[in-house]
Amino acid sequence: MSAGALSLQRVIPTPAPPTAAELKLMRLVERVQQDDLTAFEELYRLTRDEVARTLCHLVGRRSDLEDLIQETYLRLLKAVPRYKGQSRFRTFLYGVTANVALMHLRWWRRRREDLGDVPDCASEGRDPEAVAQAAEAARLVQRALATMSAKKRIVFVYHELCDMGPEEIAEATDTPYNTVRSRLHHARMEFTAAMRGLTGAQS
Amino acid sequence: MMRHDESLLWEYAARELPSEDARLVQHHLTECPECQEKLTDVRTARGALAAVKGADFRFTYAKADAAIARVVEKKMAHAAFSRPWVLGLSGALVTAGLLLVAYGFWSKAPPAPLPELAEVEAPAPRPLPLAVERAAGLTVIGAQTRVLGNGAALASGDVLRTEAKGEATLRLPEGSRLKLGGGAQLSLTRADSDDVALQLERGHLAVAASHAQRKGFVVHTEGMMVTVVGTRFAVTSSRDGVEVAVAEGKVSVEPPVGLPQFVSAGQRVRFDSRWRSQRGSLTAAEKRELSALGESTADAVKPPTPVVPAHGGGTRAAAPATPTSASDLKSLVADAALELAPPPSRPADPAPAPSKPDMTGLEVPLLASPVESVGHPPAPSPTTPGDWAPLPAAKPASANASKLNDESPEESPDEVLQRADRSLSHGTCDRFLKQLDQLASDASRGPRAEKARIIRARCFDAQMRVRDAKEEYRRYLMQYPGGQYVDEARHIADE
Numbered sequence: 001m002s003a004g005a006l007s008l009q010r011v012i013p014t015p016a017p018p019t020a021a022e023l024k025l026m027r028l029v030e031r032v033q034q035d036d037l038t039a040f041e042e043l044y045r046l047t048r049d050e051v052a053r054t055l056c057h058l059v060g061r062r063s064d065l066e067d068l069i070q071e072t073y074l075r076l077l078k079a080v081p082r083y084k085g086q087s088r089f090r091t092f093l094y095g096v097t098a099n100v101a102l103m104h105l106r107w108w109r110r111r112r113e114d115l116g117d118v119p120d121c122a123s124e125g126r127d128p129e130a131v132a133q134a135a136e137a138a139r140l141v142q143r144a145l146a147t148m149s150a151k152k153r154i155v156f157v158y159h160e161l162c163d164m165g166p167e168e169i170a171e172a173t174d175t176p177y178n179t180v181r182s183r184l185h186h187a188r189m190e191f192t193a194a195m196r197g198l199t200g201a202q203s
Numbered sequence: 204m205m206r207h208d209e210s211l212l213w214e215y216a217a218r219e220l221p222s223e224d225a226r227l228v229q230h231h232l233t234e235c236p237e238c239q240e241k242l243t244d245v246r247t248a249r250g251a252l253a254a255v256k257g258a259d260f261r262f263t264y265a266k267a268d269a270a271i272a273r274v275v276e277k278k279m280a281h282a283a284f285s286r287p288w289v290l291g292l293s294g295a296l297v298t299a300g301l302l303l304v305a306y307g308f309w310s311k312a313p314p315a316p317l318p319e320l321a322e323v324e325a326p327a328p329r330p331l332p333l334a335v336e337r338a339a340g341l342t343v344i345g346a347q348t349r350v351l352g353n354g355a356a357l358a359s360g361d362v363l364r365t366e367a368k369g370e371a372t373l374r375l376p377e378g379s380r381l382k383l384g385g386g387a388q389l390s391l392t393r394a395d396s397d398d399v400a401l402q403l404e405r406g407h408l409a410v411a412a413s414h415a416q417r418k419g420f421v422v423h424t425e426g427m428m429v430t431v432v433g434t435r436f437a438v439t440s441s442r443d444g445v446e447v448a449v450a451e452g453k454v455s456v457e458p459p460v461g462l463p464q465f466v467s468a469g470q471r472v473r474f475d476s477r478w479r480s481q482r483g484s485l486t487a488a489e490k491r492e493l494s495a496l497g498e499s500t501a502d503a504v505k506p507p508t509p510v511v512p513a514h515g516g517g518t519r520a521a522a523p524a525t526p527t528s529a530s531d532l533k534s535l536v537a538d539a540a541l542e543l544a545p546p547p548s549r550p551a552d553p554a555p556a557p558s559k560p561d562m563t564g565l566e567v568p569l570l571a572s573p574v575e576s577v578g579h580p581p582a583p584s585p586t587t588p589g590d591w592a593p594l595p596a597a598k599p600a601s602a603n604a605s606k607l608n609d610e611s612p613e614e615s616p617d618e619v620l621q622r623a624d625r626s627l628s629h630g631t632c633d634r635f636l637k638q639l640d641q642l643a644s645d646a647s648r649g650p651r652a653e654k655a656r657i658i659r660a661r662c663f664d665a666q667m668r669v670r671d672a673k674e675e676y677r678r679y680l681m682q683y684p685g686g687q688y689v690d691e692a693r694h695i696a697d698e
Contacts, residue, residue, distance in 0.1 A: 037275045044271050052262045057255070066266040073271055077278070137254035144248070160252050188213045192241075195248040 018088070021046075025089045032080050040080075044073055051097055057157045058101035059108070060142040072100045087171050094164065095172040098154050105150035144194035148187055155180055156187035212242045216249055330376040330396035333357045340369020341383070357391060364388045365406065367625070375399060378413030379420065384439075386625065392423075399431075409437040412452075426459035427474065436466070443627065443665055446473040616642055616651050623658050632662035646682075653679070657688045664695065 018026070025046065031039030048069065055068045076096050083092050145153050154173060158164040166184060170177040214220045215228045232238050335341065335355040342350050344362050351363075357373065365371055365387050373381040376396040383389055387406020393399060397417040401408070403424040412420050412431045420431035424440040435451035447456050448471035457463035458478045466472050473481045619642065623635035639662070642648060642655035660675035676692040683689070 037279050041271065041275055048264055048267065049260070049262070052264070053260045056260070056262075065262070066264070069264065069267040070270040073267070074274060077274065134254050134258040137251040138258065141251050141255045144251075160249075161256050185210045188245075189209055192209075192213070192244050192248045195251060196244045199247060 022088060022090065026085070029080060029083060029089055032077075033083075040077060047093060048073075051093065054094065054097055054157070054162055055101060057141075057145070057161050058097070058154060059104055060145065064104065064108075068100055068104055072097050075100060088168075091164075091168050091172045094158065094162065094168075095174065098158070098173050101154060102150050105153070109150070140195060140198050143198055144191050147194045148190055151175075152183045152187040152190065155183040156191060159184055209241060212238060212245050213249075216242065216245050331374055331378060333359070333376050333391070333394050334374055336372040336374050336380070338369075338371040340366030340385070341371040342366075344388075357394070359391055359394045362388065362390045375413075377415040377417050379415075380411045382409040382411075384408070403438055403440050405440050407437065407439045409435075411435050427478075428457040430455040430457070435468075441627070442476070444473055444475040446471060616648065616655075620651060620654050620658065623655075623662070627658070627661055627665055632658070633666055636662060643678075653683050653686055653688075656682065657686075657692070660692065660695070 025043065028039045028043040028046070032043065051072055052065060052069055055065055055072065059065070059068060076093065079092075079096055083089070145157065148156065151173075155169055155175075158169045158172070159166065164172070166177060166180045169175070169184075170180045173180070175183075211220065211224075211228055215225060218225070220228065232242060334357055335351050335353060337353055338351050338355065341352075342348055342364050343357070344364050351357075351371075357363075363371065363373075363383065365383050365385055367386045369385050371381075371383040373383065375381065375394050377399065379399065381389070381401070384407030387408060388404035389406075389408060390402035390404065392402050394401075397415075399412075399417065399420040401422045403422055408422065410420075410422065410431070412434050414434070422429040422431070422438050424438055425445050427445055429436070429438055429447055431452075431454055436447060436449040436454045439446045439448075447454060447466055449466045449468050451468050453465055453467045455463055455465055456472060458474055458480070464472065464480070469484055471483050473483070475481075619635065619638050623632055623639055626632040626635060636659060639655040639659040643652050643659060645652055648655075656675065656679045660672055660679060663669075663672035663675050673696050676696040679686065679688065679692045680696060686692075
């Protein structure tokens, strides 16, 4: 099988109609743009879990997570007046989050060349066995993600963990579509190789 | 399978491939164990991702919540302050505060002048024009030199010059009056209604400063600054030094070298070419002499104006007080005329013997060596008007008198003495040395001989001829041991 045997179609999903949650976020954003800062607090409460989870996948360090969440929303507060509704607010929010994570990863890489055994973002659940499996999976994923470059990691996480298509990722990160596809391709191979190495070492 | 095609396995596992492509991959997998193994790795990786993705994620946001709450609270406070009505209210409060502060300063302002003083000051509602009140031999020099007459308008920046026998009385916009003596040059650097700065290049300037409030009233001369604190004073600038005499009030004198000092009413201070100061006081004899002189003038209706002798110039009558009425103005003009005009003719008799100058209080701080005395003529003793004005008319011309002046045989000894005296300040006294020697050697001339001797000594001193000056002063002491200028002569001769 060769590369030319299969066509890589650019899959541009038709924008889905905004959900009720999305409409609610849009109304909150409008209120924030009208200097109603109580709406911003509500916007924060509605989106902070998703932002925290994404940041955890992107940076993988709980100790830094609170600072990154705070930084993300401070940037969002400044960026909201520029938001004109040209994209989904979720995409806009992921763009802000990606910038925060990117800056942090670069900073962290300058500070520590060897990431070492970094703590993962632990999950909780009622089933102890499921919790243990999830913790182990999260640890492996984090170690595998740590081998990627920051930009590949962002694209990979957004695509594989945040269910964002390449088009939306391109829009959120202000990156060309083909670049996103390329980064995703290489990120997948790197991640698979990293996971193969991690699981093989454990076995 | 090539490395590039490994990504197809991920897309195949993720069901992202179209059905046709998925069938091709599936067909290849049945024939390629290597790709089957890789597909297992991909599914393992995807399984881990799915496990992470489906995990129940919980996080405590205490720190982030507090930070966001602070930011929102701060922004809300800022937004509230930036509202128009809040801004307006804040502006009103600030304005009210400023008004209160201004009221506080106003209420602490110095009280208004007393009524009687206010009458004296009589501040003019509008600035007076800068003009010449009375002039004789006054010219304004510059690109267009022209002679100024009575009532001529002046402007700041004008440079005025009086002829040797000229005089001028000026009126400044803030009410002050200036009287310029003969042979003087004055620059009206700044003559505004609230600020006066004058530059006396040479000669004599008497000032009757008004009491109007102004930024300053300064007279500069030879690098020295005289700041007006009081009202009446005179400044004389010559090559021999600068003298400031105060008839009323107080002035601050700041020489270019040394500490500033005040000169009060009735005092004078003289600075030599090295800015060594000598202080003197106005004597009763001077005042009496001037009073007598003023009373002899019909227009002199005001109290006698004290005369402040100044070295190298004429009799220095301080300017009259600030006029407060039309009659005062008239008397002021009359006084001014008296100061610079030649005195009225006197009887042919020699002038009465002047009283000995009162040099009490005279300070000579720096007279260390003879060298230091070079160019340092002693402070002129308070003298009679005869020190500067022509002596009484001479007796019938003698044979010697006709020989005194080769250039103008008809010139009288008094005229020679007067011209020689004036030449001291111009550095041209050496051409009178011979005539002065002839006059001084003629013992029959009495006070004229004494006057000639002392002028000759002063001339040597001004010419930096120290030995000759001392010799001349010693001669004077020998001839006139009880003379009018004994103190001056002893002072120089003993150095």
